[in-house]
Amino acid sequence: MTSDLVQRVYQHKSDVADGFTKRNGCKQLVFYEVHGTMIEAITREKQIKGGSRRKKLALIETMNPTWHDLYPDIL
Secondary structure (H helix, E strand, O other), rough: OOOOEEEEEEHHHHOOOOOOHHHHHOOOOOOOOOOHHHHHHHHHHHHHHHOHHHHHHHHHHHHOOOOOOOHHHHH
């Protein structure tokens, strides 16, 4: 969850942000959702993180079936 998606993705692509994405070499933005409030975003993030890998993959493939890097689209 972030209030500045462009900055967060840049940080991950530049290996500035530690954590899962850096450890696993995640460099592409393949899924995101926009929410009206931080509370809604946090609630949704917890829901997604609590789901199975299969559900997470289904979410990505619904929005982005070719797994295209969405970062250039949000600039």
